[in-house]
Amino acid sequence: MPHPPPSPDTVWNDAARHWSFPPGVTYLNHGSFGPSPEPVLAAFESWTRRIECEPMQFFLRDLEAAWTDALHALARFVDADPDGLIFVDNATFAMNVVAASVPLRRGDGVLLSDHEYGAVRRLWETRCREAGAQLQIARLPCPIRSTDEVLEAFQRAASRRTRLLVISHVTSPTALVLPVQAVGDWARQRDILVCIDGPHALAMLPLSLKELPCDFYTASCHKWLSAPFGSGFLYVAQPHRRAVRPVVRSWGRSFRGRSPSWKDEFVWLGTRNPAAFLAVPAAIAFLESWGADAARSRMHQLARDARKRLTALREDIRPICPDDSTWYAAMCCVELPGPPARREPLGDPLQERLWERFRIEVPLTRFGDRRLLRVSCHLYNREADLDRLAEALSELLTAR
């Protein structure tokens, strides 16, 4: 007799077993730091051992094939031309390369939304100041309701001198999936270059860089793909490849038997351990072993349940977008009552209390005058984690 198919709970319990957190810890912050499951750590450790065991053999003879294989696996996963793709340490590094490469003149504009990641905004503020260019901020409505509203906000903030649009695929402070296709199409019609900042989108959403209207795409593999920390990529569309400037210059490295490429500068940036890059195929294989789409819908289902539980607690806990997978995927944000904390760098005392009293890791952020709670759900999370968060929050908010 054939076995009945395993129930979804059994499948996701099996997936969760590949992560180990200290006993009692509820981890709901994969969006900031996405820990690797066991098979990915094993791949990372195995590459590191191989390098440490015989560095001459690895760096001189083996590196090129290993690097190329890993990059091709990533190119397939994000549906990109491998000639346009390089490994970098993280999205921050990638964005710095873009900032160093896009020519800006006095009076040019760089268009960002007010939902961009703080360090990205800071980078472009500096770059614009140095070039005498203008940072143009599109203020998106919050709560957000429609793609038209988002598009109109970008259109209002742009000018005839806008050179570049920098847009998060999934925003950091608000966990929103932005309509990058519509906004990117509009920008391109106006000859505005498009850089999509995608560290949260990689693995959280199905990606085809060939289909997206972008000149640059930046990402970290150590978030939702759960690759080792220190792995990310930059994708550059064909017309811009020759103009790309490395922000760190060393020997570079031309691969044997291959004609020189813009990518060579990025292979050898001085001596470092490339094991995090080489473990990226293991991270892709792990995700795909559960079915990438099934994994995504599991993560979205949990995020949706988190949102439902939290907004059911009290009327003054509010969602910031429609309950629709067009607007959020594996992370959700809700607005909490009370003023946002101004205390840096530790942030909101409520976040610390959730940790100290309940051992729950979940970030609270200040977004303008709003106080937001961002819940990330990955394959190791379960409904019980969401119950624990809801109970803890209810108790702490009542005790205020």
Ligand SMILES: Cc1ncc(COP(=O)(O)O)c(C=O)c1O
């Ligand atoms: C939207 C966004 N962009 C860029 C970054 C920077 O990522 P990393 O620290 O991996 O470079 C983050 C980090 O959270 C982010 O959320």
